[in-house]
Amino acid sequence: MTALGDAFKRLFNEERDALVLGVLRLALSALxxxxxxxxxLEFEHTGYFADYFHMALIPEAWVIGSATYALLLGVQxxxxxxAFLGFWPREALLTASTLGLYFLLCDRLxxxxxxxxxxxxxxxxxxxxxxxxxxxxxxxKHTLPLEQRIAPTFARRLFxxxxxxxxxxxxxxxxxxxxxxxxxxxxxxxxxxxxxxxxHGITLPTWVNELLxxxxxxxxxxxxxxGSELFIALGxxxxxxxxxxxxxxxxxxxxxxxxxxxxxxxxxxxxxxLAFVVPEARERRFEYVSGNRRAxxxxxxxxxxxxxxxxxxxxxxxxxxxxxxxxxxxxxxxAFGARGLAQLAEAIPLLFPLWLPLWLYARARAPRSxxxxxxx
Amino acid sequence: MPRSLLNLSPHLRPVFxxxxxATQLVLVVRAQKSPDLVFGFQMFNASSELKISLFxxxxxxxxxxxxxxxxxxxxxxxxxxxxxxxxxQDRLPRNQLATLDRFMHASYGLDAQLFRxxxxxxxxxRHLPGDEETEAVIAExxxxxxxxxxxxxxxxxxxx
Numbered sequence: 001m002t003a004l005g006d007a008f009k010r011l012f013n014e015e016r017d018a019l020v021l022g023v024l025r026l027a028l029s030a031l032x033x034x035x036x037x038x039x040x041l042e043f044e045h046t047g048y049f050a051d052y053f054h055m056a057l058i059p060e061a062w063v064i065g066s067a068t069y070a071l072l073l074g075v076q077x078x079x080x081x082x083a084f085l086g087f088w089p090r091e092a093l094l095t096a097s098t099l100g101l102y103f104l105l106c107d108r109l110x111x112x113x114x115x116x117x118x119x120x121x122x123x124x125x126x127x128x129x130x131x132x133x134x135x136x137x138x139x140x141k142h143t144l145p146l147e148q149r150i151a152p153t154f155a156r157r158l159f160x161x162x163x164x165x166x167x168x169x170x171x172x173x174x175x176x177x178x179x180x181x182x183x184x185x186x187x188x189x190x191x192x193x194x195x196x197x198x199x200h201g202i203t204l205p206t207w208v209n210e211l212l213x214x215x216x217x218x219x220x221x222x223x224x225x226x227g228s229e230l231f232i233a234l235g236x237x238x239x240x241x242x243x244x245x246x247x248x249x250x251x252x253x254x255x256x257x258x259x260x261x262x263x264x265x266x267x268x269x270x271x272x273x274l275a276f277v278v279p280e281a282r283e284r285r286f287e288y289v290s291g292n293r294r295a296x297x298x299x300x301x302x303x304x305x306x307x308x309x310x311x312x313x314x315x316x317x318x319x320x321x322x323x324x325x326x327x328x329x330x331x332x333x334x335a336f337g338a339r340g341l342a343q344l345a346e347a348i349p350l351l352f353p354l355w356l357p358l359w360l361y362a363r364a365r366a367p368r369s370x371x372x373x374x375x376x
Numbered sequence: 377m378p379r380s381l382l383n384l385s386p387h388l389r390p391v392f393x394x395x396x397x398a399t400q401l402v403l404v405v406r407a408q409k410s411p412d413l414v415f416g417f418q419m420f421n422a423s424s425e426l427k428i429s430l431f432x433x434x435x436x437x438x439x440x441x442x443x444x445x446x447x448x449x450x451x452x453x454x455x456x457x458x459x460x461x462x463x464x465q466d467r468l469p470r471n472q473l474a475t476l477d478r479f480m481h482a483s484y485g486l487d488a489q490l491f492r493x494x495x496x497x498x499x500x501x502r503h504l505p506g507d508e509e510t511e512a513v514i515a516e517x518x519x520x521x522x523x524x525x526x527x528x529x530x531x532x533x534x535x536x
Contacts (some may be wrong), residue, residue, distance in 0.1 A: 012389045012390055012393070013386060042470065046469040046470055051493070052469055053496050055492070057414070090380050093383070103533065108414050109471065111412070116417075117417070126382055127382050152389070154389050154393065155384075157393075161397065165400060168417075169417025170417055170418065173419070179521075180422075184423075187523070364493055
């Protein structure tokens with residue numbers, strides 16, 4: 001009972017640094033804006049959806065008229081901009097996402113999983129303290145001091161559950177579909193890939209065509225896709241494998257983005273991974289030799305791309321000998337060279353796709369690129 | 377510290393949490409019974425295809441007969457002699473069901489597209505002002521589920 005009570009307390013009274021939630025807010029509000037912009041463009045080009053064949057999920061009488069729809073589209077886009085700028089950001093997020101959900105209820109033909117997931121995640125983010133950092137309207141004072149950023153983050157857990165649910169729903173659907181499981185569905189898609197390439201005058205190498213038309217490859221890919229999604233859905237809950245699950249997710253979505261038209265889905269899911277980042281900031285250290293041009297350039301890159309404020313940066317004496325930079329992770333492991341780069345990549349969003357290759361490479365050369373904790 | 381109405385009190389947090397999760401679970405389970413899997417997060421579920429051919433059931437000289445609708449359109453004169461054009465595609469902008477007489481990918485699966493097609497036929501037949509001879513609109517649909525055998529489905533919507 002005590003354990004359950006403790007878990008309950010932890011879940012609903014947990015207070016953490018809300019800095020990363022501000023980054024997540026920027027990403028989701030931008031995606032909400034683009035989603036709203038698509039609706040505006042469709043309205044401009046083909047008119048009001050309810051003037052044509054549509055399928056309302058709510059009583060037809062609750063579907064608004066054309067003029068009101070145009071007005072609400074404007075409100076939705078404006079709310080997304082406000083959320084991005086940090087002016088009443090949580091209320092703005094709630095407005096933009098709720099309006100989007102209402103539009104989906106007005107016409108189920110507009111339903112797509114990626115749009116629905118975006119609106120739900122935007123809705124949930126509104127209940128997190130995502131209004132304590134990156135408030136762009138406040139210019140240089142865009143982020144509150146640490147003591148004011150610590151806030152209840154129970155809705156972040158709900159957000160994480162929703163992300164997991166998206167993957168689980170997708171996995172279960174594929175798992176129960178015999179044609180998907182066997183690779184038959186992918187086999188047809190691969191065949192179409194070859195046809196599309198040929199139609200565009202692109203000649204694929206023979207071995208690629210043979211691979212794409214082979215049943216074993218389609219079967220293997222189908223099982224790998226199902227396994228990957230299941231691993232992402234569950235792995236993100238276990239700290240020991242979370243980083244690997246997130247890395248797999250990033251690679252999975254990059255491959256989807258390159259091979260299929262999925263609107264904003266890949267961007268959304270990759271952005272949602274920010275909710276799984278350890279909330280506390282500046283728990284790692286990046287040291288560089290001052291006066292060394294390459295090291296200073298690298299330090300500037302780290303400063304610019306460290307969106308989640310993972311690193312405390314400090315300059316080493318220009319007379320320091322040895323490596324030009326050191327990276328110390330949360331556990332106090334101080335590293336340089338390939339391992340240092342791997343430790344950097346695990347915390348810098350832009351470099352994250354490189355994390356596993358760098359880590360494997362560094363592991364192969366382990367003794368040469370790591371120093372003991374606090375040895376400097 | 378920023379204040380917001382969305383800062384839920386400690387008492388409300390569990391209520392919100394459970395209500396949200398319960399709603400999601402109900403929607404996901406319910407989606408399995410829905411032909412278009414709406415709210416179910418079911419992605420890339422099929423590589424099925426369908427080909428729609430459109431027909432009208434018309435009444436001429438007290439006899440009913442079925443006539444093909446070429447390119448989804450036909451023309452008629454009303455009582456006053458005014459000519460009207462009825463076009464399937466006009467009711468379906470941005471919709472893949474507007475494509476007739478050739479195979480196309482069935483997004484979200486065949487069941488989803490047949491479900492939508494039935495509703496589209498019912499919608500179309502309700503929007504034929506001045507057409508006094510059309511009694512029903514019929515879709516003859518050739519289907520192919522994930523590259524398998526060809527199938528056939530006939531859908532019809534009668535004039536209300």
